[in-house]
Amino acid sequence: MIETPYLLFLGDAADQLAAKVAQGIKDWRPEFAIGQFRMEGCKADLGLPDMDLAAAKAAGCKTLVVGVANRGGVISGAWIKVLVDALAEGFDLASGLHNLLRDEPVLVEAAARFGRKLHDVRVPEVEYPIANGKKRAGKRMLAVGTDCSVGKMYTALCVEKEMRARGMKASFRATGQTGILITGDGVPLDAVIADFMAGSVEYLTPANDPDHWDLIEGQGSLFHVSYSGVTLALIHGGQPDALVICHEPTRAHMRGLPEYTLPTLEQVRDAALLLARVANPACVAVGYAINTQHMPEAEAKAYLADVEARLGLPATDPFRFGAAKLVDALAAI
Amino acid sequence: MIETPYLLFLGDAADQLAAKVAQGIKDWRPEFAIGQFRMEGCKADLGLPDMDLAAAKAAGCKTLVVGVANRGGVISGAWIKVLVDALAEGFDLASGLHNLLRDEPVLVEAAARFGRKLHDVRVPEVEYPIANGKKRAGKRMLAVGTDCSVGKMYTALCVEKEMRARGMKASFRATGQTGILITGDGVPLDAVIADFMAGSVEYLTPANDPDHWDLIEGQGSLFHVSYSGVTLALIHGGQPDALVICHEPTRAHMRGLPEYTLPTLEQVRDAALLLARVANPACVAVGYAINTQHMPEAEAKAYLADVEARLGLPATDPFRFGAAKLVDALAAI
Numbered sequence: 011m012i013e014t015p016y017l018l019f020l021g022d023a024a025d026q027l028a029a030k031v032a033q034g035i036k037d038w039r040p041e042f043a044i045g046q047f048r049m050e051g052c053k054a055d056l057g058l059p060d061m062d063l064a065a066a067k068a069a070g071c072k073t074l075v076v077g078v079a080n081r082g083g084v085i086s087g088a089w090i091k092v093l094v095d096a097l098a099e100g101f102d103l104a105s106g107l108h109n110l111l112r113d114e115p116v117l118v119e120a121a122a123r124f125g126r127k128l129h130d131v132r133v134p135e136v137e138y139p140i141a142n143g144k145k146r147a148g149k150r151m152l153a154v155g156t157d158c159s160v161g162k163m164y165t166a167l168c169v170e171k172e173m174r175a176r177g178m179k180a181s182f183r184a185t186g187q188t189g190i191l192i193t194g195d196g197v198p199l200d201a202v203i204a205d206f207m208a209g210s211v212e213y214l215t216p217a218n219d220p221d222h223w224d225l226i227e228g229q230g231s232l233f234h235v236s237y238s239g240v241t242l243a244l245i246h247g248g249q250p251d252a253l254v255i256c257h258e259p260t261r262a263h264m265r266g267l268p269e270y271t272l273p274t275l276e277q278v279r280d281a282a283l284l285l286a287r288v289a290n291p292a293c294v295a296v297g298y299a300i301n302t303q304h305m306p307e308a309e310a311k312a313y314l315a316d317v318e319a320r321l322g323l324p325a326t327d328p329f330r331f332g333a334a335k336l337v338d339a340l341a342a343i
Numbered sequence: 344m345i346e347t348p349y350l351l352f353l354g355d356a357a358d359q360l361a362a363k364v365a366q367g368i369k370d371w372r373p374e375f376a377i378g379q380f381r382m383e384g385c386k387a388d389l390g391l392p393d394m395d396l397a398a399a400k401a402a403g404c405k406t407l408v409v410g411v412a413n414r415g416g417v418i419s420g421a422w423i424k425v426l427v428d429a430l431a432e433g434f435d436l437a438s439g440l441h442n443l444l445r446d447e448p449v450l451v452e453a454a455a456r457f458g459r460k461l462h463d464v465r466v467p468e469v470e471y472p473i474a475n476g477k478k479r480a481g482k483r484m485l486a487v488g489t490d491c492s493v494g495k496m497y498t499a500l501c502v503e504k505e506m507r508a509r510g511m512k513a514s515f516r517a518t519g520q521t522g523i524l525i526t527g528d529g530v531p532l533d534a535v536i537a538d539f540m541a542g543s544v545e546y547l548t549p550a551n552d553p554d555h556w557d558l559i560e561g562q563g564s565l566f567h568v569s570y571s572g573v574t575l576a577l578i579h580g581g582q583p584d585a586l587v588i589c590h591e592p593t594r595a596h597m598r599g600l601p602e603y604t605l606p607t608l609e610q611v612r613d614a615a616l617l618l619a620r621v622a623n624p625a626c627v628a629v630g631y632a633i634n635t636q637h638m639p640e641a642e643a644k645a646y647l648a649d650v651e652a653r654l655g656l657p658a659t660d661p662f663r664f665g666a667a668k669l670v671d672a673l674a675a676i
Binding site: 140141142143144145199200201202203204205207208209232233235236237238239240241242243246247264266267269270284285289 | 473542565600614
């Protein structure tokens with residue numbers, strides 16, 4: 011659990027895209043995004059107040075989040091100086107970089123000296139249990155995809171936002187590093203030991219109020235041979251009551267697998283339901299979330315209309331056109 | 344890779360069952376099982392020559408294998424003394440215990456001093472790649488189960504034995520600690536990091552001669568919610584050409600999950616084929632391996648006949664009645 015709110019460290023970001031983790035935090039948890047820290051040469055700007063460490067401390071920030079991809083996979087000396095100063099100032103540090111904070115001896119030493127925490131969100135901080143498969147109170151939605159990186163995290167976040175706007179009880183449950191940094195909590199599922207994957211998802215989505223929705227970030231795809239085991243652990247550990255099937259229509263092949271074409275929406279729906287019903291016989295598919303970012307608006311709307319006509323369930327691009335249709339369907343369960 | 348042949352350490356085994364890993368090595372790799380080392384009070388006996396360390400060394404043993412479950416989860420002082428002496432004598436050590444050899448400082452120190460290796464086969468020793476899903480030469484059979492612990496390892500070993508007796512090229516591929524100790528090599532799949540599970544199975548079953556069969560030990564079950572993700576990683580990483588479906592008919596519920604009944608053979612066949620064909624569209628189910636150890640012979644034979652009549656594929660208990668029917672079916676692919 012990462013303490014909030016955050017000072018978002020943009021470093022010397024080469025462009026706006028390099029700061030996409032920070033952008034995600036600002037978009038989805040604006041109440042956590044108090045200010046930004048930019049170094050000389052930074053080409054990203056979130057439109058937040060620029061703060062030095064003292065100002066951010068005074069404004070109540072608890073954690074400095076490295077919200078930027080580092081160049082060349084190295085945490086530079088210039089960054090290190092700022093990060094040590096932040097620890098001295100009383101901030102914890104959180105990062106989703108491949109290069110771990112804990113692998114930098116000077117940061118480990120400074121964190122110990124100042125009594126602060128280093129959160130490398132790619133690495134589990136908890137010893138997860140083996141899944142027990144017991145039915146838990148509360149409702150759960152899982153985003154499942156035709157492929158990796160088709161919008162499963164955004165779909166779950168969009169549904170959470172719409173549910174909260176309607177006064178429903180809803181919690182986005184992060185299973186990847188960006189989602190964990192956005193919410194301050196979650197399970198870095200791709201880094202969990204095989205035997206404990208499903209148990210970590212049970213841990214992430216515990217019993218709750220009967221009218222509370224966990225909106226679980228999906229990972230991988232049942233049809234992506236590199237990561238399908240992670241997906242099935244989510245389906246069985248999450249015990250979803252509802253599946254939303256996510257797709258990106260312009261994808262030419264499975265991500266990273268040029269020999270593999272994408273499955274159809276029907277194939278994903280049928281395979282995911284078959285397996286989900288092992289853990290929760292009442293599980294249903296409620297709709298389709300189509301990532302239309304590479305399609306003009308008219309084409310996107312025609313595609314969504316076609317999916318609805320063909321598959322008989324609501325279809326939307328929740329980021330572009332809103333998640334109301336999906337929430338209507340979820341609220342009816 | 345563990346150096347063979349072995350001296351099998353039985354310690355002070357409380358009974359024959361406590362030495363079942365050593366028994367498995369003797370049953371399946373008799374050429375590796377040169378001798379046994381028994382301490383005072385040992386109640387197990389494999390019928391192998393009793394050897395002290397010097398005699399085993401002279402007989403060519405390279406590794407002392409802890410082939411026994413330890414009492415109370417502690418590696419006792421009496422064991423430690425023997426294990427240190429073995430390192431001094433020039434043996435490597437191999438163990439599948441939950442308590443790791445590497446967590447005993449005196450063993451780590453002695454291994455370093457004498458230049459020997461400690462193999463804890465529950466812990467991966469390799470940095471596995473991400474699976475790439477590329478088609479590999481050679482043929483592969485995967486044992487899939489209705490549940491955990493229904494005989495998947497024994498099925499793959501029985502098929503290997505029958506294939507080798509017929510002069511076919513065949514390699515049992517171990518994915519659990521007992522199998523790894525039996526063969527001296529393999530992947531401890533339940534301890535692999537989620538993202539690398541399928542890649543570790545690709546690594547385990549590389550391209551081979553077109554007429555060579557990898558006989559892959561299965562793990563878990565697509566219908567066991569605690570471990571199903573591990574099973575799917577095997578199905579997609581292994582790219583099986585053939586599935587053998589394993590079942591234990593007297594099981595009242597899924598192992599460790601009292602609320603879950605077992606799936607039918609038809610359900611397992613259909614779900615496993617659906618998913619296996621993502622990686623290998625030519626995959627087929629070739630037969631059923633029924634663990635009839637809790638059934639009298641007449642009842643067992645009637646059960647097998649019923650499975651064959653109902654499902655239209657060969658069914659056998661490969662350990663009790665031989666694997667010939669399964670190998671006939673595999674050889675016909």
